[in-house]
Amino acid sequence: MRLNLVEAGEGPPLVLLHGLFGAAGNWGAIQKHLAATHRVLAMDLRNHGASDREAAMDYPAMAADVAETLGDLGAAPAAVLGHSMGGKVAMALALTQPGLVERLVVADIAPVAYPPALRGYVAAMQAVPLAPGLTRREADAALAGAVPEANIRAFLLQNLRFGEGGPAWRLGLGEIAAAMPVIEGFPAVEARYEGPVLVLNGERSSYVRPVHHDRIRALFQRAEFATVPGTGHWVHAENPQGFLALLEPFLAGR
Known part of the structure; x- marks a missing residue:
């Protein structure tokens, strides 16, 4: 699948891959900053944003989408940065x-299976009554029971379009719901990646724990680990300066 993307800047190519329920636009300020030194390609993964819908959401298939898009753009090899689900891709x-991957940055995710903690978000989004006249306040209220955190509801509601034709999700929610067991996991692979790898975890996040380090190093022998101060799971959004301070030297090969 050829993915929709937002491109900015010139220089060595750098791919940005968002997490579950995200989109290329989530990288906004980070992409703008990195565009001073790189050709930055922020992609909408399948079933997200303006990219096409498809039932399969296993990681080899989503990785193949990125590979096809890089090939069409003549942008390989590239540095590849992914957050959460995008990090698994x-x-x-x-x-x-x-x-295709000159160097790899993985933001707050490990190549392991995670508990089904986010399935309630999908069900709550599917249950929002998409009737004409629905307001953002009403949609927020409809999500509140399953998603008590206001900031997470705001993030999810970025995917809800209001306008002509009535409200609609810019997500393949049905496809995502069916694929959650696959999205939560990670495929068993025999391959190893020998290029440089930076794994960034949030200081307050439990997504990448010391118990995961051996698994990461088994697949990525040159993996380095660093912590973004004062952040939970959304490391690049919660502390963009701290995130960039760790990212930019790695991208420059320092």
């Missing part, structure tokens, strides 16, 4: 097509 790409 980035890891799958490096393991299955290492020649």
Whole structure:
């Protein structure tokens, strides 16, 4: 699948891959900053944003989308940065097509299976009554029972369009709901990626724990680990300056 993307800047190519329920636009300020030194390609993964819908959401298939898009753009090899689900896509790409990945950055995710903690979000989004005249306040209220955190509801509601034709999600919610067991996991792979790898975890996040380090190093022998201060799971949004301070030297090969 050829993915929709937002492109900015000139220089060595850098791919940005968002997490579950995200979109290319989530990278906004980070992309703008990095565009001073790189050709930055922020992609909408399948079933997200303006990219096409497809039932399969296994990581090799999503990695193949990124590979196809890079090939069409003549942008490989590239540095590849992925957050959360996008980090798993980035890891799958490096393991299955290492020649396309000049270096790899994984933001707050490990190549392991996670508990089904986010399935309630999908069900709550599917249950929002998309009737003409629905307001953002009403949609927020409809999500509140399953998603008590206001900031997470605001993030999810970025995907709800209001306008002509009535409200609509810019997500393949049905496809995502069916694929959640696959999204939560990570495929068993025999391959190894030998390029440089930076794993960034949030100081307050439990997504990448010391118990995961051996698994990461088994697949990525050159993995380095660093912590973004004062952040939970959304490391690049919660402390963009701290995130960039760790990211930019790695991208520059320092």
